[in-house]
Amino acid sequence: MEHPPAPAPAPASPSEAEIALDSPALYINREISLLQFQRRVLEEAQDPQNPLLERVKFLSIVGSNLEEFFMVRVGGLIMQNEAGVSELSVDGLTPARQLAEIRKLAEKIMNEARTYWNRTLVPELDKAGIHILKYNKLSQRQRETVDRYFDEIVFPVLTPLAVDPGHPFPHISNLSLNLAVVVRDNQNGQRRFARVKVPPSLPQLVPIRRSSGGLRRDGTVPHHHYFIWLDELITNRLEHLFPGLEVIEAFSFHVTRNADIQIQELEALDLLETMEENVRNRRFGAVTRLMVDRDMPEDVRDILIDNMKVDLKNVYILEGPLSLRSVMQIARIDRFDLHDRPYLPAIPPRLRYPPDAPRDAFFTTMRSTNIMLHHPYDSFTPVVDFLRAAARDPNVLAIKMTLYRVGSNSPVVNALLEASRDYGKQVAVLVELKARFDEESNISWAKKLEQEGVHVTYGLLGLKTHSKIALVVRKEGERIRRYVHLGTGNYNHITAQLYEDLSLFTCDDDIASDGTDLFNYLTGYSMKKDYRKLLVAPINLRDRFEELILQEIEAHQQGPYPGHIILKMNALVDKPIIQLLYKASQAGVRIDLVVRGVCCLRPGIPGVSENIAVRSIVGRFLEHSRIYYFHHGGRETILAGSADIMPRNLNQRVEVLFPIEDTRMVRYLRDEVLDVYLRDNIKSRLMLSDGSYERAAPNKGDTLLNAQDYFLASRLRGSHS
The missing domain is CATH 3.30.1840.10 (Polyphosphate kinase middle domain)
Structure with a gap:
């Protein structure tokens, strides 16, 4: 994704852009877009391949x-x-x-x-x-x-x-x-x-x-x-x-x-x-x-x-x-x-511990390096191992966690029950009772957790808690260290085999401090607004995300590198964000959107969105991760997390986006994930300006590429750990 220097075209005048960008003709109906997604799923049923x-x-x-x-x-x-x-x-x-x-x-x-x-x-x-x-x-x-x-x-x-x-x-x-x-x-x-x-x-x-x-x-x-x-x-x-x-x-x-x-x-x-x-x-x-x-x-x-x-x-x-x-x-x-050929999710070598490994082996690894997993190609087992290690480690004082969808017979919940019941850990869990169609399961888990002495809360009035975060507080000598897991997907060991998602393990002090502030916000009366690194909805996520788009426009105009935004998500509905993307396109910023489901933005409209391409990938696994990339003149910013770009996610839910700062991880997500999605010419459907989709048509001589098959093969090659 290297960009040669290029002159920046003059942006449209703000007044003209605002008038143009408010027209209903520039937007696709959300419900029709959702039905178009069902049609793409039907196409997979009809695909003899x-x-x-x-x-x-x-x-x-x-x-x-x-x-x-x-x-x-x-x-x-x-x-x-x-x-x-x-x-x-x-x-x-x-x-x-x-x-x-x-x-x-x-x-x-x-x-x-x-x-x-x-x-x-x-x-x-x-x-x-x-x-x-x-x-x-x-x-x-x-x-x-x-x-x-x-x-x-x-x-x-x-x-x-x-x-x-x-x-x-x-x-x-x-x-x-x-x-x-x-x-x-x-x-x-x-x-x-x-x-x-x-x-x-x-x-x-x-x-x-x-x-x-x-x-x-x-x-x-x-x-x-x-x-x-x-x-x-x-x-x-x-x-x-x-x-x-x-x-x-x-x-x-x-x-x-x-x-x-x-x-x-x-x-x-x-x-x-x-x-x-x-x-x-x-x-x-x-x-x-x-x-x-x-x-x-x-x-x-x-x-x-x-x-x-x-x-x-x-x-x-x-x-x-x-x-x-x-x-x-x-x-x-x-x-x-x-059926599809079976596969065995990979466990990175650094997380493969022998039976006689010390109890704190997982924490020792996390202190030495941040760890990122790309599910389902990477196993969900380390997430469970992290919680079990926290439950059994005598130096762990507390575990805090949000649960949105966990499913039945959950090893994640069992680890929390074990921590409270068998090891006397202080465990605080926010169970989202309003997770659509998982309400009964979550009600059952909430009651069971409470019976075992876990502190259970149900979130904030008027807000659905959709963030995916686990925080472990551990005493190490004379100091306290916090270990954090952040994800784009649910703590559900079954769907983790079917949904594409990211996990980040870190003990970064700023992220850990933000995690503590977030749980205080969820369980108490904290009104803290100035998070260090996390973007938290409905507090600062919208403002910060809009700021990143505006910064990309500014970096593009100042040169020497052309702007580039890549946004991967499940749904793009929010009108103010769409309008900012239109403005970025008008300014000459290249924008690639990988939107699995609903997309209310119309690409390819002259003078408005001709620099925007929208694709949807439907395949063996459900594309579920949210990854947001901004080139920023070479000072790249990548965020991942639980939030789609929808009004409900930005305004009515507690969501978290977290930064990917490790150079190795930035390179992997940029070159080995996002770029692969953009080159997929087998499972990609390209959105036309009328809201319909057509399959990507490889040019003569192009190498055929199925992104999901590529990720599976990369684990077989051992190219990611």
Whole structure:
């Protein structure tokens, strides 16, 4: 990334730029951009270069992502629309207009995904020995198997609910798959309606049996897997639920409800209790999406619409399967030949300790050098080892930590419990109860930590704590030293194998002091504003980030090197930051944005953003790290951390960005990470000025480069430690 000296073009006049940069035409709607991301995930499912079961996995992710989209984003817009909110989106659309645009694109994606499943993936799975069968195509032996499964396992769980004057229409729970059943009483000819919920506790794809096929040419014996959809099995056995009645027809439908939790924290005396109540109430939110089988007749559809009070604009008539999330069951089949090649995350040599290593070995290493890990290529194990070492070291006095998403059976939480329960350490943990869709898990962990004597807090009123930091206080002779772990990702040992993130271990005095001040801010009443090195939202992060962009403009104008900004993140939404990037582009600064998901900035607009390129990389691992690079005339600045460039991250969350100052790490991130992302021409999609994306097209003679494969190969080469 060396830059030859170049004259700086004259910037646009501030007044003209401000007028131009406020136009809605310069911005992309956030919700549409998020749907465009779902399309890119769908493209991975459609990419024949990906192993078959990985393509099935991506299709399942599309299904689960859209569930969350309708629960949260669409749910919020519906609430705004019903409340008469007149505030326009960044691109100048009302909530009603956004909902209309969402429907067009979402319906297209949902239809395309199911068509691809039925027309392409199912036949390819069949050829590979994974068979998804129809009930009427089962052999006699297969039918006996599934019928017995129905009688012994499924039937006892089912609860048919009649709808008549004596039986009101039942509540249809969020994300439930159901059967709308029409039966007839042959004694009086009366037609009746009933609802049967497909049990979510049972496999949605019922395994029939696994058998071995004939020998392959290479001498191996393939295993054949056979499945039938649970709702189809129930449909074909409904007569057992309605004895004495004639089952006329049955059709599947799926409900998504609004889960946009609104917490009035100022009125809540106990945040933990409030969150438990909100999680319980989530299942009663208004219907934001009703998916019905395309064969369902209009009169049956009307029964659902009328009784659930569903707006017609929220009804989607689709080909099955309605719950695409469920195909993840197929993606998890143990067929190594149909998956990505397995890999073993690397542990840097300096962190590989023999069994007889002293207890303080990890701290000795940290005193000698800062350590950076690039997950999932580097193992998450050292993060757990750091906390276990802190728990067991007799000289460690205290451990402080923020927890956002940790998952189940967490070794991180177990290390904290061990520190408090078994070694008497003072442990203080901030558990974020408002981590979306992890609320129940976090509530459970918070209670368990409190029971073991850990000091548990739930953050600040009106702010979600999203920072990733652990602070260990250790007595060393006559002094106290603090050891810090900072990350871009969650303390979740499972997602750490799937998400791309950075970890930094340091005992830098300034960062450690900032860490102490941050925890005092989170757990007490500290109003400290002057952090030494950390950028902390909502205190100084926005101001400092804006200052860095302005400094890049100034350095570019003063020369001798042209300005260059590289920002890697999950989402770019914040309008003031986007406007500053537009101004930097107008000043001639080159800007490369690597934005996995939502991007509201339009690149390539003459006079505004022709110096800005936006790319999105979607691949085997979820690109999750936030890395911010500023050339600054050769005095490079790199920040990493938890914050995306969104209003909520900068204004309504506690976020932390930390500097990367070690020359070796700066060089690695610049040349071996960011530059590799910019050269990726396999998994990159380039954003056009209209908000659509196209795959990067390698020029003739270009070396093909998949960034994630490059990072995997680098660990095999041992080129990073």
